[in-house]
Amino acid sequence: MSVFGCIRHHGGRALKVPTQLAANCGNTPECMDWLNRLPATLRELECRWSLSLGAPFDCDEVSCAWVAPVARRDGTAAVLKLGMPHMEGAHEIQGLRFWNGDPTVRLLEADDDLNAMLLEQCVPGTALRALPEPEQDIVIAGLLKRLWRSPSPPHPFRPLSAMTAYWRDETLSRAERWSDPGLVLEGLRMLEELPRTAPTEVLLATDLHAGNVLRAQREPWLAIDPKPFVGDPAYDATQHMLNCPERLRSDPCTTICRFADLLGVDPERVRLWTFARAAAEPRDSWKGDRLTALARAIAHSGVV
Numbered sequence: 001m002s003v004f005g006c007i008r009h010h011g012g013r014a015l016k017v018p019t020q021l022a023a024n025c026g027n028t029p030e031c032m033d034w035l036n037r038l039p040a041t042l043r044e045l046e047c048r049w050s051l052s053l054g055a056p057f058d059c060d061e062v063s064c065a066w067v068a069p070v071a072r073r074d075g076t077a078a079v080l081k082l083g084m085p086h087m088e089g090a091h092e093i094q095g096l097r098f099w100n101g102d103p104t105v106r107l108l109e110a111d112d113d114l115n116a117m118l119l120e121q122c123v124p125g126t127a128l129r130a131l132p133e134p135e136q137d138i139v140i141a142g143l144l145k146r147l148w149r150s151p152s153p154p155h156p157f158r159p160l161s162a163m164t165a166y167w168r169d170e171t172l173s174r175a176e177r178w179s180d181p182g183l184v185l186e187g188l189r190m191l192e193e194l195p196r197t198a199p200t201e202v203l204l205a206t207d208l209h210a211g212n213v214l215r216a217q218r219e220p221w222l223a224i225d226p227k228p229f230v231g232d233p234a235y236d237a238t239q240h241m242l243n244c245p246e247r248l249r250s251d252p253c254t255t256i257c258r259f260a261d262l263l264g265v266d267p268e269r270v271r272l273w274t275f276a277r278a279a280a281e282p283r284d285s286w287k288g289d290r291l292t293a294l295a296r297a298i299a300h301s302g303v304v
């Protein structure tokens with residue numbers, strides 16, 4: 001049985017809030033406000049979109065949103081997602097509109113101000129994590145290549161450099177905690193340089209990993225949870241690579257080259273991006289952390 005982080009009042013019923021989401025909401029006053037308003041927001045959407053809510057999904061994958069299966073008035077199933085305010089996730093709704101179900105879940109209803117989405121439900125919804133990593137590589141590469149399309153201006157999407165600049169500022173503000181300043185500074189330099197040297201720019205999912213790819217019926221696999229930015233396709237390889245830490249640490253070259261080859265992107269750019277994130281992306285703890293160890297392994301796998 002799931003352990004929930006907190007229970008809130010929801011029109012006479014108890015509203016369950018997943019553990020990881022509750023913990024993340026404690027980090028900023030804006031997210032605490034969002035969490036405090038969640039019961040009222042859910043009541044409003046339940047009524048406006050004629051929904052009966054099920055119990056929210058609660059697993060390690062749920063960290064930035066309240067997500068639950070729902071039944072619509074006509075009896076069909078869907079999923080309600082309310083995203084907590086956070087920099088990376090600001091344009092999920094606009095991204096789902098742009099991709100329009102190809103190869104993401106479809107957006108059935110949305111409220112941009114509330115960052116609320118009614119989504120096509122993936123059935124059975126098993127995460128791609130259930131498959132061995134080499135098989136995940138093939139599915140994720142196929143989805144990414146379909147996602148990489150160029151939005152025509154005017155569009156709402158931010159450049160990838162906006163996210164890397166945000167990460168640089170966060171990391172620089174914690175300089176006293178770094179365990180390996182030389183490594184972090186090299187990573188920061190690349191986070192600044194790589195967006196400027198992109199050979200081409202497309203709309204990226206930025207968070208496509210095997211936990212955000214679900215088994216479905218309309219297609220074998222659909223992507224959920226995009227965090228769209230416009231930039232270098234090689235960047236989009238990094239989230240899956242970082243989610244395969246054992247393979248990446250033990251044989252960085254083979255792991256990265258195989259995936260880059262499936263994607264048709266430059267393996268050296270994938271390696272540099274993965275190094276930059278592992279070395280310098282913000283994190284809760286910098287001492288003996290898993291990402292720093294990965295950055296060292298990647299740095300030793302070639303000339304960074």
Ligand SMILES: Nc1ncnc2c1ncn2[C@@H]1O[C@H](COP(=O)(O)OP(=O)(O)OP(=O)(O)O)[C@@H](O)[C@H]1O
Pocket residue numbers: 057061062063064065066067079081105119120121122123125211212214224225
């Ligand atoms: N359309 C869907 N169909 C079926 N299940 C879904 C759907 N969307 C989300 N889920 C379930 O809810 C979980 C959390 O959804 P999602 O990944 O969108 O939330 P998140 O908290 O933003 O994730 P992250 O922590 O990666 O930012 C998924 O792992 C999946 O189990």
Ligand SMILES: [Mg+2]
Pocket residue numbers: 061062211212225
């Ligand atoms: Mg997710």
